[in-house]
Amino acid sequence: MLNAEVVVVGAGMFGAAAAKYLARGGADVLVIGPGGQSPSHGAPASLAPFGAHHDEARIVRRLGWDRVWGTLDTRSADRMRALEAESGIGFLTECGALALMGKGVRDRTAEMLRLAGAAGVTVEELSGTDLGRDFPDLALPxxxxxxxGLLERQSAGYLNPRLLVRAQLRLAAAAGARLVNGQVATVDKNPSPAGRWLAQGTAADGTAVHARAEQVVVATGALANQSGALPTGVRLDLHAYTEPNLLFEVPAGQLERFRDLPTVVVVDPEDRGNDNLSVYLLPPVRYPDGKWYVRTGPGMQPLVRELRTAEEMLAWCAGGTIGAEQARFLAAMTRTLIPALEPVSVRPSxxxxxxxxxxxxxxxxxxxxxxLFVAVGGNGHGARGSDEIGRLAATLVxxxxxxxxxxxxxxxxxxxPAPRVSGADRPPYLTPPFGLC
Structure with a gap:
């Protein structure tokens, strides 16, 4: 039996940051979560490997869709270089971040710029001519x-989420946190006098894990309602959706040409169903296979599909296959934004x-x-604000x-709430404009 003041369930970006700040605040912390393995298509037998940090790049910017995200993102971004220095792990690539905002949301754009200016964030407003001059290989949607065009050049680009998690966990351990590589199956009130909560699961080596604690932080991301990390009968109004990505392998002869592109987000405010053009795109990123890929994903089109059960999540993540309509959309938008790219291969993610x-x-x-506390709900762009989200969770605990x-x-x-009826009207967060990915 393990005992701690606080058990953090989930060792992803939110959980690792929360553990660091809890340990630095003097708490006896135990973190239980997968040890950073990457999922292989068709192989995994559980949901444990499918955290949001199992990829090579997440967009970093300080320009936020609203004051909440702008503040979370700015505070986190301002600490990233210090986090790298303290941990000895580099994870941030500053290539710049470009938002292409539909002119139909100019009031929102103006408010975003005002909030950024108040926070001391420099954002350049670029015309089509400016964009053509600075990024000749990038076409406008x-x-x-x-x-x-709204461009941040400093403290903006992309981070490697796996390395960010590794850095946070290294600092958490240095502050005294204990780490268990495993998966929690249940969290419930502890029937014994010692500790109010009992978290149980399985370690990576197959041994059972039993942990008692006065407080629990559930930081299991999109899996919160499906992973067993919440007590029986407790569910959050949190919904998981498929996010189809395409990876375009960049040929060696074009790598230098495209490496200096910024990350790109297109915000299309028109509600035109699957014809909405909202997407995000990352410049060439080196993956573990040694190849460089441009990655494209949707802003949040209706072509995404809700994942309601653990079995649906597992089938989606492990299957490694996206729908034909999804693939056509992402391929078309990539050709639109980088028309000169001649990919060696294209594969789904x-x-x-x-x-x-x-x-x-x-x-x-x-x-x-x-x-019992939670730190979940990245809404598709929690990576860059994760350090501040973890800090706020620790503050409350x-x-x-x-x-x-x-x-x-x-x-x-x-x-x-009560389950939504299948086929009911789309909830507001699936209705354009979707915000910044």
């Missing part, structure tokens, strides 16, 4: 009415994205004074002073 009805992460307690410029109620977890 045919969004109705045109687009406004199946990701999962979670959404909350608030559009913001859930950070806080479930229930009154019972010691430790009973510290709330020092975020918006009230903690902004992040209050929402319990699941």
């Amino acid at each position: 045919p969004v109705a009415g045109g687009v406004d 199946c990701c999962v994205v979670d959404k909350t009805p608030t559009r913001h992460p859930y950070i806080g307690p479930l229930g009154e004074d019972d010691g 430790l009973g510290g002073q709330w020092d975020f410029p918006l009230p903690r109620e902004v992040f209050a977890p929402v319990p699941a």
